[in-house]
Amino acid sequence: MQNIIGIINNFQIYIIGALFIIVIILFIMVICAFKSLSRMESRYRKFMRGVDNKNLEELVTGYLDKIDKVEKNSDDIKELYKTLDSRVKGCVQKVSVVRYRAFEDVGSDLSFSISLLDENNDGVIITGIYGRNESTTYAKPVDRGISRYDLSEEEKQVLQNCLNKI
Known part of the structure; x- marks a missing residue:
């Protein structure tokens, strides 16, 4: 034990110098930590202040309210779309x-047949027959792509053309 005390007494100046250097290094580290903490605190205060001096909680609440309004508008638009879609189908x-x-004695293709159908293939076939002395127009209803009246070849053709359309 005396030996150790003797060695410490011989190197006492060196030990005190080393401890002094360690204290200075630790002091510098504490100053750097306080400086970093100060910067972090100022950034935190700025972050919590938010935009235009509103705090962060008010901003988040405002954005959540806006999201709720957008969801409600989206639901309203979906309902409107469904209504319009059902109306367009008709x-x-x-x-x-x-x-x-x-007729052979009439010059041009002046007679016609028009087929008008909805999505369910319900509608009407309108036929106009032109002759030299008279012209006749009539309509035949179509239900699910079938007419309960007899159709001429031209009316069958126009109905088939219409049914083949997507």
């Missing part, structure tokens, strides 16, 4: 026209 979506010469 509109004329398929059209076909065939012109032809009904």
Whole structure:
């Protein structure tokens, strides 16, 4: 034990110098830590202040309210789309026209048949027959792609053309 105390007494100046250097290094490290903490605190305060001096909680709440409004608008638009889609299904979506010469003594293809169908292939076939002395126009209803009335060849052709359309 005396030996160790003697060695410490001989190197006492060196030991004190080394401890002094360690204390200075630790002091510098503490100063750097405080400086870093100060920067972090200022960034935190700026972050919590938010935009235009509103705090972060108010901003998040405002954005969540906006998201709720957008969801409600989206649901309203979906309902409107469904309504419009059901209404459009009943509109004329398929059209076909065939012109032809009904009588040999008439010059051009002045007679016609028009088929107007919706998505369910419901609609009407309108036929106009032109002759030298008179002209006749009539309609035949179509239900699910079939007419309960007899169809001429031209009317069958115009109906088939219309049914083949997508």
